Amino acid sequence: MKAAVVVFPGSNCDRDVKVALEQATSKPVHMVWHGEAELPKLDLIVLPGGFSYGDYLRSGAMAAHSPVMGTVVERAKQGVAVLGICNGFQILTEAGLLPGALLPNAGLKFICRDVHVRVEQSQTVFTNACEAGSVLRIPIAHHDGQYFADADVLDRLEGEGQVAFRYCQGPAAGPANPNGSARDIAGVFNAGRTVLGLMPHPERAVDPLHGGSDGRALFQSLVAALA
């Protein structure tokens, strides 16, 4: 599997996801500067977490117009797998690759804690190592993670199996849905389920020292599907 991680000015989880990918694939990961419009042949493109351009405008709004994003959109249309985590998810919605938007958390505060998410679809490149309905414990860390779309879009997403993960109750403290996301949605696919955006950070749960390694399932799924 040939994977690349895009680095925007202000990305801050680029190294973390690189480490997690390399742990899963044992292959070097290609780091791509946002100003590069040309990309080599790739099986997976990751947009990492962080605060691209400081997120001083709407989160992800500036990064969606970076030179690299034209190529990312093109590749996504060709069916190359694209994974957006946290800020990466925000960028994917701003770039029009995923429906909906990420609004400020309902509590209007940054939240960093573990959440439980239920795997809604297991027949995808991102989740084939999970059982449908299984629950993963993964950290979140965001200020703008409230998933929003109008009712028609939400109905369509649910009807066509585009909801990837939902927040659910688990032993971790705090309410199941941490940010007021519509229908408890924590992650969504595009129609072809080749593009995934999610707010939780699977790359921060890949080692027992993290307090849990449920995030590995995502990276193992990618290896199984794309290697």
Next chain:
Amino acid sequence: MSLAGERREPPATPALAAEHGLKGEEFARLVRALGRQPNLAELGIFAAMWSEHCSYKSSKVWLKRLPTKAPWVVCGPGENAGAVDIGDGQVAVFKMESHNHPSFIEPYQGAATGVGGILRDVFTMGARPIANLNALRFGDPAHAKTRHLVSGVVAGIGGYGNCVGVPTVGGECSFHPAYNGNILVNAMTVGLAEGKRLFFSAAAGIGNPVVYVGSKTGRDGIHGATMASAEFDEDSEAKRPTVQVGDPFTEKLLIEACLELMATDAIVAVQDMGAAGLTSSSVEMAAKGGVGIELDLDAVPTREAGMSAYEIMLSESQERMLMILRPGAEAAAQRIFAKWELACAVIGRITNTGRLVARRHGKPAVDLPLAALVEAAPVYERPWTAAPLPQPVPIRVAALPTGQVLLRLLNSPDLGSKRWICQQYDHTVMADTVASAGGDAAIVRVHGTTKGLALLTECTPRYCQAHPRTGGRQAVAEAWRNLCAVGARPLAITDCMNFGSPERPEVMGQFAECIEGMREACLALDFPVVSGNVSLYNETNGNAVLPTPAIGGVGLLADLGRRASHALKRAGDVLLLLGEGPGHLAQSQYQRLILGHEAGPPPPVDLSGERRAGEFVRRLIAEGQLDTCHDVSEGGLLVALAEMALAGNLGIALTTAEGHAFWFGEDQGRYLLALPEAAADSLLAGAETAGLRLRRLGSAAGDALTLRGEPPISLQTLRKAHEGWLPAYVAGDTDKG
């Protein structure tokens, strides 16, 4: 000599000097050192360099008393941050710094820029920041401003650290009316570097280019250093324009750009532009290197046109650095900073004149001998009065069930959970956080290794107020103990000394005696000071804060597989108390919260017993015999036991029947250990020969905390009390604890 500014400037009179915070005799000293009257820009530069904040004029003579050396100390005080060896050629670089005055005036930006400043101190040394901590002291929760300050400071720290992508892993937060008019915001950063690739600030190389990088210079923050060196009064709100505005996005770019340039051999010396901006960085770098420096202020990247020499030299715009490069390295630097879209400009060169010369609009605007600025700076041996140990006070314990007292303590501002705060800080970014806030020390993995750094901040200001020498000793000893409790070898500390006006002998006495107490503990525990910061004049209308020498401790875990946490792990584990004491209730949280006053002496600190107990605990953890351990601190034994139960979601059945003094006394040098029955038995058998006092208290069992002779308290009830206070307070549902 005639030095031209671009506007008509007022002459530098004693009255204008006073407005800059210089006393009459200091202005006379300045004129003597200079041999003429300064112009306005020069006066501003002197005032900044001679401010308490930059010159340490009142604290210098005392700071020298602190032990700063050990075989593992790579860089002690005097640089941007301290550094200690952590094996394999790596060093941990760290420092703590105050941002008290700005945070009181404008909590979000004040706290945010405090984080930004301490991050720069660490990456200036060539270290990648890997963890942030903060020690916060707020006023009485019932005070009208406190809720607003708590919310603003926490949001500011999070807003900056989260964006920069450095995890905020720990710290402390407490409340006391003595901070009503002057909160304390102390921020600590820890970084990781190769020992051979550290960068220092002494300028060298006559003719070498002086390069400015980072944000552009604006008119913000002018006089920050002098503002931070004065007491507050009713008009402090008017000082809001002196607070800087932070831009964490630019800071993130600056970290990456600087570390990229630092990987080459372009840099001779580097310093961040912190308090007093371009003034202190250029003066300190040149003075340290024993050279001179010439600046062309027309080349400084500015945000707005028409800035005077005075404004450019004294601006405290954030996210800026000053570098001395090797000749010919300018282009390489330009390339890297252009990639990160940051300003980078050659603004001067190193000279052999021993002078700071700055030109504006092509004309000389500043021409000062560095010796006058630095060596001629005043140093004060301020008068001080000693604080005697208070007489013991009779303590009549409350007629309340022990369990009820416990619930009240857990539901109090200081002892309640700080989850509401920690959740607003990204503590998992960088994916190396092994333990964050809530335990005795946070633990971060040294990236790519199986080593870990244990980190914490610590101080009990009430003890320092009651008897500064004991309080100073206790702050260092408890920092050391917290590191031992997770299994780390304590390496060194950074200190952030927050006190009132040094011009009052009783405050100067608090400072001097805290330092002496710290010195005793540092020596006894081989725990040197490698960096620090002094913040004086923390008072409003003559009311000083509690003496608060905040200690930031760093320890090394050689193998993350051998570490301990305070969470109970196995039902059936026996709970042992290591150490003993008579049940010291004076100055305890029990006395304060249940009896309603603060009186008597603080608990004494036996440094040799401390060392014996700590080394014993560390050996058990290193040998793999112990994985559950908790330091007994504020609130005493029962609060510590409840924290262990809550963290492990496992109850405790106590078999010991004792009174309030036993359960809530704050005797020092004690640990709680939990381990399987057989291991506990052999430990109990061997303790006496080791000269240690071990006592069995009960065992881990069920889902409640049970005291003999009282109804069990469910974990749910304990948790509700522990988690309840802070969220209810900030939501406005309660005014006090």
